[in-house]
Amino acid sequence: MSFHYWFFDLDNTLHHAGVAIFPRINQMMTAYVAEKLCLDLVSAQSLRQAYWQRYGATMLGLIRHHAIDPHEFLAASHTFPDLATLIRSERGLRDSLRRLPGHKRLLTNAPYGYATRVIQHLGLHMQLGRLYAIEHMRLHGEYRPKPSRRMLRAILARERIPARRAVLIEDSLENLKAARALGMRTVWVTGLLGPGQIGANGRVQPRLKPKWCDVQVKSIQQLARVSQRLASPS
Structure with missing residues (x-):
């Protein structure tokens, strides 16, 4: 078996962001859009969601159509004085990652400061050798x-x-589909969401595992058991 490089998403993969954090982020994003674009909260929420669905990130739509400062937007929507009280995670998460052979990385569309704080709270900062946040995802200036x-x-x-x-x-099927198209192996973490339920992207979870997902797990703690199914030839 070749050693794998495990790229972990953060929100709703390593912790359950949908319980308390996502509602707070959505609220702060909407407030930011309303203030910057002089919109009421209902219109701001609608525009924010439209950009999210069109571009995969609200920030991209705001940059393209309104020239907002991305650093200001990320700070305004991901600063939590009480972040530790909002995180919901499984016990034994650190041991679950330790049991996996190979190198571990974080790959998240969240901002670096927020991601670092969550990882430190989860006790995973020594397990994840490198962190890729949205600030690191620029190609040719975009x-x-x-x-x-x-x-x-x-x-x-x-x-x-x-x-x-x-x-x-x-947890995102769109992201997994892109990775599979490149030849990466893929693990779909369903977490708190079961088949037929609505995910963070507003779409209904499929009842069957899509073909571009090699493995489906409900919990990160199941990864060690299924790792052999992801083995690639040497």
Whole structure:
């Protein structure tokens, strides 16, 4: 078995962001859009969601159509004085990652400061050798967050590994589909959401595992048991 590089998403993969954090982020994003664009909260929420669905990230739409400062936007929507009280996670998460053979990385569309604080709270900062946040996802001066295939190729090139030795662990099916198209192995983490329920992207979870997902797990703690199914030839 070749050693894998495990690329972990953050929100709703390593912790359950949908319980308390996502509602707070959505509220702060909407307030920011309303203030910057002089909109009421209902109109701001509608525009924010439209940009999210069109571009994969609200920030990209705001940059393209309104020339907002991305650093200001990320700070305004991801600063939590009480972050530790909002995080919901499984016990034994650190041991679960330790049991996996190979190298671990974080690959998230969240901003670096927020991601670092969450990882430190979860006690995973020693397990994850490198952190890729949205600030690191720029190609030729433009942000290219997941599910950008060009960005995924660039990260694989930086790590100097072929796609077949990399595994992406995610809750987002769109991101997993992009990774699988490049030849990466894929793990779909369903977490608190079961088939037929509505995910963070507003779409209904499929009742069957899509063909571009090699493995489906409900919990990160199941990864060690299924890792052999992700083995690639030497």
